[in-house]
Amino acid sequence: MTADEVVGRLRSGMTIGIGGWGSRRKPMALVRALLRSDVTDLTVVSYGGPDVGLLAAAGKIRTLVAAFATLDSIPLEPHFGAARQRGSLAMVELDEAMVMWGLTAAAQRLPFMPVRAGLGSGVMDVNPSLRTVTSPYDDGEELLAVPALRLDAALVHLNRADVHGNGQYLGPDPYFDDLFCEAADTAYVSCERIVETSELLKDAGPQTLLVKRAFVHGVVETPNGAHFTSCAPDHDRDETFQRAYAQAARDPDAWRAFTARFLSGDEDAYQAAVAAFHEEEA
């Protein structure tokens, strides 16, 4: 599939989970394809990074379900902050463990998972629909019932995959990409390189096989498709470009110029513009 074909299967109003974490291994080529489309009015579930920033800047998020949004080396995501401050981004603000357990509940077809996280915190104040559940055992402890975060679609980016949807991560952390896929009715994997199934375990152990084909509905080869987030060991975060992104995001004129230069063409045009940007910087 192509990134545009993936987005062609998405609809406005959907609940979409986006894998990765902060500014790490985000399916940015798929996010850029979303930006080119007219799909909007989304509920986005994410360990937020520039995926959230870009979609918020384009006005495509109705509701964000998240514990944070960050660029890691730059602590605050500027578009996320601006959208919240203009009041244009509704939020279901959860703790980061609550997001994991909400996805786990969805993957296991459970209505909720009991967690201690969130009790007594502002998360309960700003989400009045959250309920507690009492242990039926002798301890009688009252816990928070995190509702299942069932997704219409999941978008994740991995290092390798075969055409059938078996996805492999080669970096230090799987993040939660398998959970996103298992919690979703449809899931799409973009990857640095599509390889033969027989190639997957040539240089890596079986525990790198994170995503199973039974949960995947489409595979896209998008080299450098996590750019500008990190995708170890294939590439690190593009810190120079991320700084340029964050700087542009703080000023409307600069953001228009950034959009015109980088986000007005297809993925090939984006990658060419990034290469040209680095030649200028060098």
Next chain:
Amino acid sequence: MTGAAAQGAAAQAATLISRSEYCVVACAEAWRDNGEILAAAMAPVSSFGARLAKRSFAPELLLTDGEAMLVGLDGEVEGWLPYRRHLTMVTGGKRHVMMGASQIDRYGNQNISCVGDWSRPARQLLGVRGAPVNTLNNPVSYWIPRHSPRVFVERVDMVSGVGHDRAAAAGATRFHRIPRVVSDLGVFDFETPDRSMRLASLHPGVTVDRVRQATGFDLVIGDDVPYTREPTAEELRLIRMVIDPDGLRDREVTAS
């Protein structure tokens, strides 16, 4: 060296100890006698404190590389701790984290989410991140490099880290523990009848009045507040020569 000469040398050394060095030691003390748990810290001075503790009185502590690896002091990998397993260290209680705070109140409620009305904040910050799960499951201390009434507030705008009053009201005190708050002015704890914040020690050079003026609520202040302890000669050597030879601590903390 005898009597007076030794005292003179000690006094001279004391005058040369920077505020940031008292802060590193005060942060390190958070992890004393914690056992074999993960010492987690985010900011420079609190991380230096964790490393100082491990290099001196708490060698059994676990540290991470800031990503997915458990590492020794020389960076040697000894274990794997991706986010999903890190959350198990939190909920299993084998971790003591020292977080930052954009706001903190008298009962230890902390905010890193946003300033102003949550539905349309005057300033959006990080979001609650893992503060709710941290505070209900494993000990959480705080490191605040610039003590001011804007940080030490009467009431936080969004409760990210849960304080004593809110934990009690939610019946969620089972694993809730806030051992200490360290700022550039002193060390604070909650050893009071109603679990409100108390000035536990002043860093040398700081007065009680200075702390009172920099705090936006009524602190519990005893009659005879001690000073934060002196670093040992070996601790000073470790901080200056081994842990932070570039002096990043003085960029985070300046005496005021």
